[in-house]
Amino acid sequence: MGIFAGGSGAEWLIAGLGNPETKYDGTRHNTGFAALDSLARAWGCEISKSKWQGLYGITEVSGHRVMLLKPLTYMNLSGQSIAPAAAFYKIPRSRIIVLCDDIAQQPGHLRIRPSGSAGGHNGLKSIIASTGGEDFFRIRIGVGAKPRPDYDLADWVLGKFPPEDARLVADRYSDVEQACRLLMDGKLSEAQNRFNH
16 A cells, blocks of 8 residues: 555554444544544544554654554454554554543543553553553543443443533543644653643
8 A cells, every 4th residue: 555655654653542333423432533533633634544454544743754543443452453553654652642531530631641551441451462562652531430330331431421521521632632742742741741630
C-alpha cells in the first residue's frame, strides 16, 4: 500500500479505543473513538484507510508524523490492531498514546500517565499483552462510576451518556488535543499539570 507521496510513514501512533458497530456510538466505552474523531477534525485528518483490523489516517502535527488509529477488533482485542500498526512503522511503545474511557473518574476528568497497569480496563490489558509492555502513554477520560456496586459493569460501560455527562466529556476533547501535542513535544509534566483534573 502506498502510504504517502514521498513514502514517509509515521513516528507517533494515537489510538482511540471503542467498539465498531453503530449501536455503540455515544456509549461510555466508545469515548476513545469520539476523542479520536475530535482530534481528526482538529487536525484535518480522515480516518478512512483500512489495515491492521482498524481504520487509520496519517497527518502532520507540529512537525510530527502521526497515525490516528481506530481498532475495529472490539475493545477487548484492541492490541491486535495497535501492535501490528506500530510494528509496521517501527513506532516504539514510548510513542504510542491511547485514548480510553475511565470509570474510576468523574465524567470529563482526565488522567494522563506515561505507563502503568491496565487498571481493570480490558482494552489496555490487550495492548499491554500485544505490545509486550506497559510503557505507552494513556489519556484516560472519566465517564463516571456505575451507580451502585451490584450494577452490571458491561451494562454501564455499554450504556449511553445522559446529556449532561456527554457534555462534560465532549468539553474536554480540546484539552485531549492539547495534551497529545504536549506529549509528542516531550512535555509530559506540563500536560499532567494542566489537564489531570
